[in-house]
Amino acid sequence: DFSLQVFSPDKGDWINPDTEELSSGARDQLYLAARLALVDLVTGGNSLPLILDDPLVHFDPFRRENTRNLLKEVSKKHQVILLSCHGYYDDWADQIISF
Numbered sequence: 182d183f184s185l186q187v188f189s190p191d192k193g194d195w196i197n198p199d200t201e202e203l204s205s206g207a208r209d210q211l212y213l214a215a216r217l218a219l220v221d222l223v224t225g226g227n228s229l230p231l232i233l234d235d236p237l238v239h240f241d242p243f244r245r246e247n248t249r250n251l252l253k254e255v256s257k258k259h260q261v262i263l264l265s266c267h268g269y270y271d272d273w274a275d276q277i278i279s280f
Contacts (some may be wrong), residue, residue, distance in 0.1 A: 185215060205239035213248070218253060230260040235267070249273055256262075 186195040187203065196202045198211050211237050220231065235253075237245050252261055252273075263270060 183215075185211060187211060206241055206244055209239045210234065210244060210248070217251070220255075220259065228258050228260075231255065232261055232262045233264065235265045236263075237270075238265075238267070245269070 185198050187198055188194075189196050189202070192202075198208050203211070213233075237248055242249060252263075255261060261275070
């Protein structure tokens, strides 16, 4: 069972992240964290590339910067390929391919 629940201290209860109780950014952050947590399990510990298609589109600048730091750590083991139409990722990259 891969269903997720998040504990809300404000509500004092668990909530389903697929409801409107979380912002779009919070939901995206939760699901990105869940996917990254599964990477080593699914890959058997092998260093395979991770392809992320605009995973931070609903993130505010603070959340985006924290995720940048996380992805830098992930990139020490896995090649991270980030696809986006947004320019705010440009200074993240070792290499930028644009069309």
